Amino acid sequence: xxxxxxxxxxxxxxxxxxxxxxxxxxxxxxxxxxxxxxxxxxxxxxxxxxxxxxxxxxxxxxxxxxxxxxxxxxxxxxxxxxxxxxxxxxxxxxxxxxxxxxxxxxxxxxxxxxxxxxxxxxxxxxxxxxxxxxxxxxxxxxxxxxxxxxxxxxxxxxxxxxxxxxxxxxxxxxxxxxxxxxxxxxxxxxxxxxxxxx
Amino acid sequence: xxxxxxxxxxxxxxxxxxxxxxxxxxxxxxxxxxxxxxxxxxxxxxxxxxxxxxxxxxxxxxxxxxxxxxxxxxxxxxxxxxxxxxxxxxxxxxxxxxxxxxxxxxxxxxxxxxxxxxxxxxxxxxxxxxxxxxxxxxxxxxxxxxxxxxxxxxxxxxxxxxxxxxxxxxxxxxxxxxxxxxxxxxxxxxxxxxxxxxxxxxxxxxxxxxxxxxxxxxxxxxxxxxxxxxxxxxxxxxxxxxxxxxxxxxxxxxxxx
Numbered sequence: 001x002x003x004x005x006x007x008x009x010x011x012x013x014x015x016x017x018x019x020x021x022x023x024x025x026x027x028x029x030x031x032x033x034x035x036x037x038x039x040x041x042x043x044x045x046x047x048x049x050x051x052x053x054x055x056x057x058x059x060x061x062x063x064x065x066x067x068x069x070x071x072x073x074x075x076x077x078x079x080x081x082x083x084x085x086x087x088x089x090x091x092x093x094x095x096x097x098x099x100x101x102x103x104x105x106x107x108x109x110x111x112x113x114x115x116x117x118x119x120x121x122x123x124x125x126x127x128x129x130x131x132x133x134x135x136x137x138x139x140x141x142x143x144x145x146x147x148x149x150x151x152x153x154x155x156x157x158x159x160x161x162x163x164x165x166x167x168x169x170x171x172x173x174x175x176x177x178x179x180x181x182x183x184x185x186x187x188x189x190x191x192x193x194x195x196x197x198x
Numbered sequence: 199x200x201x202x203x204x205x206x207x208x209x210x211x212x213x214x215x216x217x218x219x220x221x222x223x224x225x226x227x228x229x230x231x232x233x234x235x236x237x238x239x240x241x242x243x244x245x246x247x248x249x250x251x252x253x254x255x256x257x258x259x260x261x262x263x264x265x266x267x268x269x270x271x272x273x274x275x276x277x278x279x280x281x282x283x284x285x286x287x288x289x290x291x292x293x294x295x296x297x298x299x300x301x302x303x304x305x306x307x308x309x310x311x312x313x314x315x316x317x318x319x320x321x322x323x324x325x326x327x328x329x330x331x332x333x334x335x336x337x338x339x340x341x342x343x344x345x346x347x348x349x350x351x352x353x354x355x356x357x358x359x360x361x362x363x364x365x366x367x368x369x370x371x372x373x374x375x376x377x378x379x380x381x382x383x384x385x386x387x388x389x390x391x392x393x394x395x396x397x398x399x400x401x402x403x404x405x406x407x408x409x410x411x412x413x414x415x416x417x418x419x420x421x422x423x424x425x426x427x428x429x430x431x432x433x434x435x436x437x438x439x440x441x442x443x444x445x446x447x448x449x450x451x452x453x454x455x
Contacts, residue, residue: 085332086253113257113328116335172239173343174246178336182239198335 043069043076043104050100053092054177055195057133060093064121067112075105081117084178084198119179119197130195131161135180138197160185161192168192203278206266209385212285213392214265214326215275216382216428217314218258219286222276224307225251226443230294240297243343247304250336257329277447281436288427289372291436298361301347302369305409308341310376313401314393322390345409352413363415370418375425377402382428 047069048061060066060080068079078097082090094109101107119138122130127137136158157166165187172182180193205211228248235241256272263270290307294300315337318330351358377399387394410417425431446453 082253082332084250084253085257085329085336086249086251088249113332114324116328116331118335172242173339173346174239174243176242178246178249182242196339198339 039076039104040069040071043101046100047078047097050096053089053096054179055130055133055135057129057135058122058126060097062123062126062129064117064123064126065093066097072106072108075107076101077108077110079110079112081112083117087178089177119195122195134161134192136161136183136192136194138195141197158183158194160188160190162190163188170194201278202280203270203274205262205270205275205279205283206268208266209382210323210389210391211262211266212382213386214258214262216285216287217318217392218255218262218275219284220290220307221251221258221311222255223284223286223439224290224303225249225255226439227290227292227294228300228304231300236297244300247340247343250333250340254329254333254336258326261323261325261329273447277444281432281440282430284432284436284440285428285430287372287375288425288433288436289369289375291427291433291439292369292372293435295365295368296361297347298351298358299365299368301344301351302362302365304340305344305348306369306373306376306406308337308344309402309405309409310398311337312341312405313398314395317393317398320390321392326391341405348409348415349413352410352415359415362413366410366415367418371421371423372425374420374423375427378424378428380429 044061047066048059050060052058052060052063052065055063063083065080065083066078067081068077070077070079078101080094080097090111094111097109098107118141120141122137130137158168159166160168160183163185165185167186168183169186170181170183171191174180175182175193179195179198181196182191183194184191205215225248228244228251231244232241232248235244255276259272259275263272263275289303292303295303312334315330315334319327319334321327321330348362351362353359354362377396379394379396383394383396386392387397407417425433427433427436
């Protein structure tokens with residue numbers, strides 16, 4: 001079988017700025033299994049620069065997709081969790097993690113489903129970056145979970161990421177990707193996307 | 199690679215394929231709308247719903263393939279089985295119909311998958327439980343979306359009401375297969391792999407009745423015949439669906455991109 005050329009939707013990969021090793025300070029972003037200064041914090045630092053392919057405003061770490069980072073005998077094991085069951089960016093994300101961490105040795109990528117990813121894991125910094133990018137960040141999931149089917153559309157009080165007005169309305173429950181829906185602001189008249197709580 | 203594969207007779211494999219194939223085949227039917235929806239927003243919505251279902255199917259087929267007598271991967275199971283080895287309920291393979299038919303089927307399916315995924319979160323199989331924990335969040339959005347359309351069309355114009363009522367009438371004879379009991383179903387309940395489908399009926403009834411009441415639609419009468427897609431006995435539409443779905447793998451065996 002012939003290897004197909006890289007599909008155009010992966011073009012963004014080649015545009016990623018290679019991230020050099022930073023002087024790893026102990027205050028650097030540290031992951032949950034970091035044992036101290038060194039390779040792991042350097043690797044977390046690198047991963048904190050890898051952007052999500054579909055929302056290139058936030059990093060994989062800010063989105064909560066990187067669940068763990070473990071040193072192995074000859075490199076690193078990265079534990080990722082998928083956002084949506086059918087997210088087509090999953091393979092691209094895995095590849096971008098491999099590329100970013102290549103200089104740390106052999107990179108093993110493990111997909112872990114449980115516990116299921118939730119938008120509650122998006123960091124505060126990530127939410128602010130979403131807002132600045134023009135995407136209204138998700139509210140807490142607890143409010144949306146376990147609610148029986150609502151026939152009549154809920155009154156939305158979503159704030160416009162541009163002008164802050166809550167006079168907004170939903171245009172489409174599903175947006176350009178599975179994780180977003182489409183809205184418009186009735187005050188500033190601008191359309192915007194909303195990262196759905198899940 | 200192009201040779202057909204058989205998933206085997208293990209009860210747990212068959213149970214998982216029933217759910218996985220329901221998602222796979224429904225996903226295929228929904229995806230047929232892309233480029234044909236009444237509005238662009240609906241192209242996006244149906245495309246996204248189909249994608250979620252496809253992701254859920256991939257995960258379940260992968261797990262089913264690991265549990266069989268001879269290991270099979272998701273692609274072999276999706277593309278290289280013969281019709282009689284697909285175990286989706288017949289409702290999922292029916293042609294997409296008009297827009298009312300598609301939204302009515304999506305609602306029926308979501309109201310069925312929601313309690314099913316909810317219960318599968320407690321599966322004795324950790325991987326199945328993890329797949330369900332993710333899927334249950336997604337299907338809530340599917341149910342919400344389909345319910346809104348059923349109400350909008352059902353309580354809409356004379357024409358939209360007629361079409362939605364007709365759609366329910368056409369779909370109803372296929373409903374009871376979603377709650378039928380047999381040995382595979384009983385084995386899953388006994389082992390803790392997943393719930394007996396008959397136990398999902400009260401939740402489904404409650405969710406459907408609420409939407410139908412809001413939409414001012416009449417609930418069709420139940421019919422006695424039980425279709426047997428879950429045992430591999432399909433309608434005439436299944437072969438046509440598979441010829442489209444499998445043609446690339448059959449024509450270019452082992453092809454990837």
